[in-house]
Amino acid sequence: MALNASSKLLRVVSPLRTVTAAYHPNVIDHYENPRNVGSLDKNDVTVGTGLVGAPACGDVMKLQIKVDENGKIIDAKFKTFGCGSAIASSSLATEWVKGKTVDQALELKNTDIAKELSLPPVKLHCSMLAEDAIKAALSDYRIKQKKKEN
Amino acid sequence: MSFRNILLIRMPQVLTNLQKRYHHFNTLANQPHNLTFTVVKRFAHKTLKCWQCGIERKNIGELFCEQCSYIQTPPDKDNYFKVFELDEHFDIDQKQLTRKYRQMQSQLHPDKFTNKSEKEKDISEEFSSLVNKAYNTLQMPLKRAIHLLHVKGETIEEGQRIDDPEFLMGIMELNEEVENADTDEKLKNLKHKNDNELLKIAKEIKTCFDENQITKAKETIIKMKYYNSVSLHINNLMREKGIVE
Numbered sequence: 298m299a300l301n302a303s304s305k306l307l308r309v310v311s312p313l314r315t316v317t318a319a320y321h322p323n324v325i326d327h328y329e330n331p332r333n334v335g336s337l338d339k340n341d342v343t344v345g346t347g348l349v350g351a352p353a354c355g356d357v358m359k360l361q362i363k364v365d366e367n368g369k370i371i372d373a374k375f376k377t378f379g380c381g382s383a384i385a386s387s388s389l390a391t392e393w394v395k396g397k398t399v400d401q402a403l404e405l406k407n408t409d410i411a412k413e414l415s416l417p418p419v420k421l422h423c424s425m426l427a428e429d430a431i432k433a434a435l436s437d438y439r440i441k442q443k444k445k446e447n
Numbered sequence: 448m449s450f451r452n453i454l455l456i457r458m459p460q461v462l463t464n465l466q467k468r469y470h471h472f473n474t475l476a477n478q479p480h481n482l483t484f485t486v487v488k489r490f491a492h493k494t495l496k497c498w499q500c501g502i503e504r505k506n507i508g509e510l511f512c513e514q515c516s517y518i519q520t521p522p523d524k525d526n527y528f529k530v531f532e533l534d535e536h537f538d539i540d541q542k543q544l545t546r547k548y549r550q551m552q553s554q555l556h557p558d559k560f561t562n563k564s565e566k567e568k569d570i571s572e573e574f575s576s577l578v579n580k581a582y583n584t585l586q587m588p589l590k591r592a593i594h595l596l597h598v599k600g601e602t603i604e605e606g607q608r609i610d611d612p613e614f615l616m617g618i619m620e621l622n623e624e625v626e627n628a629d630t631d632e633k634l635k636n637l638k639h640k641n642d643n644e645l646l647k648i649a650k651e652i653k654t655c656f657d658e659n660q661i662t663k664a665k666e667t668i669i670k671m672k673y674y675n676s677v678s679l680h681i682n683n684l685m686r687e688k689g690i691v692e
Contacts, residue, residue, distance in 0.1 A: 348616060349608060349609075350609040351609075352673075353603050353607065354605075354672075354676075355673050357615055359619055376619070378618075378622040378676065378680060379676070429608065
């Protein structure tokens, strides 16, 4: 009797669970198999480091790029401590900037990231954080290059 | 500020009369500053009438109408301190809060209204869930701080960025340290260290609010938010690894 009742309950609960899983498969993919996790040497002049944080959620994101002599991004790494969307956004961002030139990378918009990951409105700021991280990394790289020239 | 409020501040005898009339003010009688504050705040409110019998409510802090004893709607839904008739300070008496919470829920809970009208059931549901929400918020230091900030007219926006690379680097390194902690002992130590940091920040926040430095309070709350995230990170790992303290 009790068993019957509980199995009935389970039947009611399981379809609900699929409804509450609001993350898009692309987010889950990047969250479970994040690309390019790790660190590059921040003291290397060919490496740009971007470190950003979102006060509203307490997430912190580090994104690094390594640029060759032709201005092409040959490697990108990230480390994010935060929600699934923030991790997925930064993972996707590193994938996208690899192989691009510094100028091309600057054109990357948070809306592209949000679209690819189908982020809901409440998670849009995660993609903005990733965009900011790329911009910060590129700017850090440029500052280092200028210093080298001088 | 209306003429009546000014009158209340200027005329101590009015206050004394009020104390006699409204017994709950007497509990605050030995705190003159708070008393003035509370009275002015209460009366800055527009007068409320009972939805059932229409009588003007003398004490909107009471949950039931003094005349007809019907349940009343919450007078202030946006200020959780007022829900529990607490002063708007970061430092609150947790025991008093819990006592008040239990006392209110024992009167407001929908279970008490099963035989009442639909309207009373609705009010009880709304009020009771507000009390739960308010209690959960005030109980947690971070949530309480954010709410108090909100009451003071400030919010932490989603699009805001933190412009302190050193601080962010510190948080990043702390998270990495947590991630790389390979023994239970290391993780426990990190938790202990982080909990102490949170206590220290809570004290700073209290000082900011006490001195009415709202911008500084906001900055410090943001700091707390980050250390709180580290704390969640540690707790998750400890749960995964089955570490108990």
